[in-house]
Amino acid sequence: MADEIWVDVGAVAELAGRAVQMVRVHQARVALTHKDGEFGAISGVCNHAGGPLGHGMLEGDFVTCPWHYWKFHRVTGAGEPGFEDDQVPAYDVRVENGRVLVNATPRIKRHKRYHAPHPVGRAPKREPGPIRVLGLSTTAMTAGHPRYSTSEDLLDHALRSCGEGETRLLKVRDLSFRACEGFYSKSAHACTWPCSITQMDPDDQMDRVYEGVVHWADVILVATPIRWGAASGLYYKMIERMNCIQNQETIANRHLLRNKVAGFIITGGQDNVQAVAGQMLGFFAEIGCQFPQFPYVAHSRGWSAEDMENNERYVMESKALHEGAAALVRRCVAMAKVMIETTLGEGALVGGGRKGHELDTRAQLHMSRAAGRENQSET
């Protein structure tokens, strides 16, 4: 047609060397593919969360998004079998005089299939009722072969000594969940809420932690053993998956946790209690928790007294440690009541979870402007 605009995106000799690449067609980012001597061109912006399709990989005839692996046909833009109506714009391509030309107007427009949101993604709202205390035990042990755990004993005692409200104990080892795959490392916007793994994997049970922490608890009491001077591996596996809670502060200034209080129980054979506590305090502060006065109780045998054969009995029989754990949960509950009964946590929290500034900066601005222009040109 006479009014068609074809944009020269480069030389065939150069572009044919890569299966997938991102090219610019005016303002639009386009995923240009090359397979069996034929070029294909679809939008470079994924239907899911805007991932860069032009930086993905080609699997058969489908471009796989590098962020969370949605697939789109490299020529038609249609989603993978079963999701054909989840379609990204597709462009005509032609080769002329050794150059690749892409029609500036997509022949197929974007169509997003409705995906029911994951229930965990609902807006957090505290339902009326008594104070709720969630215990998270992060020690590991073999199912069917339980052992005595000093941290879990003290946590269990704290929950039983709460004196009011509702309590729940979540043993993180009982949950089957995947390790964080570092979507944040690809792009802050690739780390979504709810977590992309939760959205894509119905068997992943991290949603139980999200439900408890974001939607249910007023008090979050975390118990960990000390392993090589740090909190347990299970603790770290859990909090890496909670990056998506903190990341909402980073990318959306959205506070999923308000008026929640955290406390910690830390026990170990060797020392390093203060470093473990410091790390835990730092993380839970960054997701928006408050703390009571003296927010942790701890115990360790120490470098020169690592007589672990006596350690279990010592903790089991220690009145002081049990009283300390009970007092901790009561301080947490008292603090939670203060938080709930005031408006301290209401309103915007400027720079919450960040370092007093917006996520930088020119690159983000450039990307959002480009996305805006692109959306205009596609529709």
Ligand code: FES
């Ligand atoms: S799969 Fe593309 S942005 Fe999530």
